[in-house]
Amino acid sequence: MKKLLLKIGINGVALWVTTLVVSGVKIVVDPNAPDATKQKVITVLIVAIVFAAVNTLVKPLVQIATFGLFILTLGLITFVINALMLLLTSKICDHYHVRFHVDGIGSALIGALVISVVSIALHAMLPDDVKR
Secondary structure, eight states: OHHHHHHHHHHHHHHHHHHHHOTTEEEOOOTTSTTHHHHHHHHHHHHHHHHHHHHHHTHHHHHHHTHHHHHHTTTTHHHHHHHHHHHHHHHHHHHTTOSEEEOOHHHHHHHHHHHHHHHHHHHHHSOHHHHO
8 A cells, every 4th residue: 555655646746747847748727726736736646546547557458469569669669658648647637627638649758758757766766665
């Protein structure tokens, strides 16, 4: 349970940083609302949970289906798969009226790259006993 919460927290921070850095990945909240910060935090947490679920349930199936492309592209297809998982997260959030949106595949590719870098950096900062 602790590992799952840690993964969701890291996903949340990575998604939040991505919304700050990539213009095509955004959380749409009215800045004049009295609880705009609270809405953003709740939205990031919901998106992090959806993103973790997509990466846990869908991503392994896509990786198995694209194993030949993985070998052919020397692993570079992973960035495209990560971008597709981000787009899928955006579509799921749109369906459930969560205010998270990714503009297109270009923004998704850059966003997936930022999420990967931030996630790797955060995992590297964790002590070894927490990683297990």
